[in-house]
Amino acid sequence: MSVSVIIPVFQAADTIAACIGGLANQRHTGARVEVIVVDNGSSDGSVEWLETQSPFRLLREPRRGSYAARNTGVAAAAGDIIAFIDPDCVPDDAWVAAIVDAFRDPGVLVALGARRPAPDSGLNRLLGDYEVAKDRWMIASGQPLKYYGFTNNMAVRRAAWESFGPFIDRPRGADTLFVRRVVDAAGGPAIRFVPRMHVSHLEIDGPVAYFGKAYTYGRSQRSYRRVHPSLPLSFRDRLQIVRSLASEPGFGVVRMVALCALLGVGMACWACGSVVGMMEGHADAAVRG
Secondary structure, three states: OEEEEEEEEOOOOOOHHHHHHHHHOOOOOOOEEEEEEEEOOOOOOHHHHHOOOOOOEEEEOOOOOHHHHHHHHHHHOOOOEEEEEOOOEEEOOOHHHHHHHHOOOOOOOEEEEEEEEOOOOHHHHHHHHHHHHHHHHHHHHOOHHHOOOOOOEEEEEHHHHHHHOOOOOOOOOHHHHHHHHHHHHHOHHHEEEEEEEEEEEOOOOOHHHHHHHHHHHHHHHHHHOOOOOOOOOOHHHHHHHHHHHHOOOOOOHHHHHHHHHHHHHHHHHHHHHHHHHHHHHHHHHHHHO
16 A cells, blocks of 8 residues: 655745654554645745755645645655645654554545644643544534545545545635545545544644634635535534543543633634625625626
8 A cells, every 4th residue: 555645835934844754753554655745835945945855755836725736746646545734734653554554444535633732731632632522523423514624634545536536726625525525425434533643733832723723614614615515513513522521531620611611712713704704605696796
């Protein structure tokens, strides 16, 4: 089995070295691994640093957009498995091994891994626990309209890419739209959550960054709903996820109260983003009309 790792890069000088370092430290997997980095017009020294490094392929995609860059990377890739990671994410040293293990099951077409904030401590740890539990719940829910994807830690079988790719060239949400196409055709079991496929997300360095992401995701979800039917997680869904965490040994009342407070702010930010996305949709419709 062979794995092609695709990294889109735009203004990533502060984090790309840690990402590349994590890939260089992968344990023996028995798989052939190639790393393809696609620069998307960086001007912060990212390319100059990458040009001094090896071994990986450095490509350039002049069209702005991370999905355009990813599509360019996949077009040049030779692997049986296409693995996506972002330049602000650092893979665990067993990341590739976990991907290879997941795809030994021929029914798996897409693998989604665990994403933890960095540093993974204090309030960040609470948010990381929730996000991992949420991703696990989504896969186990059996509700196709609530499935989503995330290309900062996702792997795809080559045959699935050829059937359902490439990514739609849009600012956000093309990973979710890809996953939804797979689910619609092959069913929910084709998507697997793989906890050992773990990355540290350097951008999420505290609750404020998390809230900013929540706003962005709310805005994005409104946008891709206009392309493919989709449902956000309901309050009841989120309550079930929180209850699953509460049942874990040692979680405790104090941690639960703190988590609920953080999630309350996060949901408010998501709702604000959703409203903005809805208004943008109405404005676009008016222009087209």
